[in-house]
Amino acid sequence: MRFSEFGLTTLKEVPAEAEIVSHQLMLRAGLIRRLASGLFTWMPIGVRVLRKVEAIVREEMNRAGALELLMPAVHPAELWQETGRWDQYGPLLLRIFDRHQREFCFGPTHEEVITDIARRELRSYKQLPINYYQIQTKFRDEIRPRFGVMRSREFIMKDAYSFDVDQAGLDASYQKMHDAYTAIFTRLGLTFRVVWADSGEIGGSKSQEFHVIADSGEDAIAYSDEDDYASNIETAATSPAATTRPAASAALQKIPTPGVRSIDDLCKLLKIEAAQTIKTLIVHGDDGPVALVLRGDHELNAVKAQKLAGVASPLTMADGDTIRKATGSEAGSLGPLGSKLPVYYDHAVTAMANFSCGANEVEQHFTGVNFERDLPLPATVDLRNVIAGDPVPGGNGTLKIARGIEVGHIFQLGTKYSESMRATIHDQDGKERAMHMGCYGIGITRIVGAAIEQNHDANGIIWPEPLAPFDVVLVPINLQRSAIVQEAAEALYAEMQALGVDVLLDDRDVRPGVKFADAELIGIPHRVVLSERGLTGGELEYRHRRDAESRDMKRAAVLELLLK
Template identity: 55%
Template sequence: MRLSQFHLRTTKETPADAELVSHQLMLRAGMIRKLAAGLYTWSPLGLRVLRKVETVVREEMDNAGAIEMIMPTIQPRELWEETGRWEKFGGQLLKITDRKEQQFCYSPTAEEAVTDFARQELSSYKQLPVNFYQIQTKFRDEIRPRFGVMRAREFVMKDAYSFHITDEDLAREYRNMHAAYTRIFTRLGLDFRAVQADSGAIGGDASQEFHVLAESGEDSIAFSTGSDYAANVEKAQAAEPAPRGAATEAMTKVATPTQKTCEDVAALLGLPLQRTVKSVAVMTEAGFVLALVRGDHAVNEIKLGKVAGMADYRLATEAEIQAHLGSEPGFLGPIGAKQAIRVVADRDVAAMADFVVGANEAGFHLTGVNWGRDLPEPETVADIRNVIEGDKAADGGEIRLVRGIEVGHVFQLGRKYSEAMKFTVLDETGKAAAPAMGCYGIGVSRIVAAAIEQNHDANGIIWPVPMAPWTVAVCMINPKNDAAVNAAAEQLLGELQSAGIEAVLDDRGLRPGAMFADIELIGIPHRVVVSERGLAAGTFEYRARRATEAENIGRDELLARLRG
């Protein structure tokens, strides 16, 4: 391929409305162009990268035994009514009325459509297991589409759906897909982690997310130095705390006139923040609850909501706090409430001794507080906090926090969709049985942006070779006037092709500085310069995208290096 026959349009200016580096660089490299909010055209350069990702995903799905098909993007309301998701999916579902006043949606995911396909195609256990997948355009009507293709409204997704007679077989395919995803992200050259996701009612290992690690990631991920344990912060657990120490102090009321936060109280008293307890007042259907976490910890809303009796809790109002504790916020605590209240203590709080809480009196806290002596043992002890960097992990390692971009999700759906849509097959005994289902998604277009977030420098994108639009750029100096340069570049291109290395010839005739800046910006992993001077010396100038210096090397060495 010759760049003069391609279409490339780069810009130096950083676009004003692009926050993320990947969005900025994709615009500057001319990979995408905005058509409207959350809608992007993929230019020829952008499409080359997108197709590279698609190809790796397709090959590994095929290798894993999944079978490709494709469903319509426009799907009838009736189908989505069968599962109740026409309403439940919410505002992200783009609803459409056709010329005959029939209602449809643009598929944001395809559980309904694939289950409808399956109930037409599958009637016997003999046809199971089967895993259907498609690589297709999806639409989610995001309220705030932003970050370019990272959170576009129209995007490319690989979605797979498997069908099984038994839960065990679903679990087997789930592991199979997990392994395929690991191969996909490994092949793409990405630094990633499989992370336990909060999977609602299903629990356990029935749902995992695959995250590309990047500082700009929207998700916070906890992993352990002691094993490959990793979990979304919503779900991550630290190890059980060490047993409670003995009480050594007497409970004392101290003046904290303006100190309303644990940080301020600890500073005033000269105590570590870890000695203080934060009291969070909430209301449930059964009444007032004080949730206690250590001063340096934060309540994890999902975990607290899962404690018995705490579903659908909300923060208490100031009036409710006054009525139950007789104090204004900032000085709350579990001792001296005006009415009987429920106390839910985090595991770490339950293991504390000689701690500090609010006195339920404006301007005062209590120090040296101890369970069982100054107040009853907590009725409920549970893990209700977010993990923090440095926590002990259950596997003996230490918890570390990183940020990630979710690019894949594997999920054991169970029979939710097959039962709602009355899809059964005859099992071995001749009885109608609703198959168990799994679903497995990959954000194909998002991977492109995520890869850039992880791989860039001040000069532009640095593609992992499997995603690069071309592996090598052969840059020609003065191509319009130098026949020898043309001949040498052509010959090199042929040799690279023979070696199975995808190369592009930059024959546009730009000044070297502008040409090199383009090639760096668009992230080509290897650059080779063919010049009159180099030819005279029998060398090419070679520079890897991440290298700081170029080197002059002979052809054999060049080919050896590029062959890797």
């Protein structure tokens, strides 16, 4: 490609709308342009990157034996009503009417459609296992689209769906996808981790997420410093307190705490650490409000809490009126001592001694509270998010916390959809049974943003070579004024093209500085400068985007390097 014919416009200044670096660079390098909130046009250079990602994903999916198909983006409402998701999905589902006032939605995911295909196409166990996939546009009407293509409303996803006779078959299909995903993200040149995700309520089902590690990631990941354990922070388990509780040394006291409404306030007033306090949260339970008790510095984990028997799901915090009625006090002065509500204690709480908590009277707190003296020692449950330094659940070492961008998710669905949509096959004994399904997603568009988030510097993008829109950029100096440079540049350009190298020839009549700056901004991995000076000496000037300095090389050596 000749730069002069590529229609690429780069931006020197950062558009005000972009917050994170990948979004800024995608706009500046001309990969995307915004149409509306969460909607983006992929410009020619951006499409080149997208196609590279797609090609790798497609190759590995095919290698894993999956079959590509292409499903409609628009789905009839009836299909979603069959599984009940028409009502469950809520406003995330974009609903539309056709001219006959029939209701449709724009597909946010394709379980319903693929299960409909499967129940029509698949009759016999002999047709299984089978795995269908597509690379296709999804629409989710997100509450808050943000970070450019990281959380957009319309995006491109690779989604695959496996069908097996039984759980053992599903396990094998799932493992195949796990391995294919590992191969894909490795080939893409990204630093990633596979983490355990919310395993769901369906028996035997499991789920793992593939995260690109980046500080700007929306998800927190807990991982072991000694073994392979890694989990989304939402699902990393905490264990019952292992350490022995210190002896009760302080006397129980009730003290006035005027103006105290938070753990922070309490700590400031008493000059203590948050870890010496406990907080009591009132949430809705199955029969009226219930109390959740955590160490003051710990965070409630809503996913864990709403799974507890007796706690309403989804988790909802009680409002001020409910709290007053249930406790006779105000939020800010609550505690387990003397509470009449059902109380759930986090594991960590029973390792505490001489702690402070609310007294269930307005602006009154207890200090020096101890179990077995002031309170019976309760049973405990897992209520909180893990923190760095916690022991690895069922493994070795201690947990560290990193941030990640979720780019892939594999999930065992079991028979959830096959049962509700009656997608059955005949097994070896002639019996009809619901197929075991798995689903496997990769965010194609999100990968592009994640790759930039992980690979950039002050001058712009540094593409991992497999994703780069071009392998190499040729930068001729004085192309329009030097016959030597012109001849050499054209010849090298033609030869690289003939060799199948993706080459960008910067043939613009602009000053060299402009070409260098753009080459770095758009992140082409290899740069070859052709100048009259160098050519006379029989040398080209080569520099990798990650290198600090360029070096002189013979033409043949450059070509050899590009062909690996």
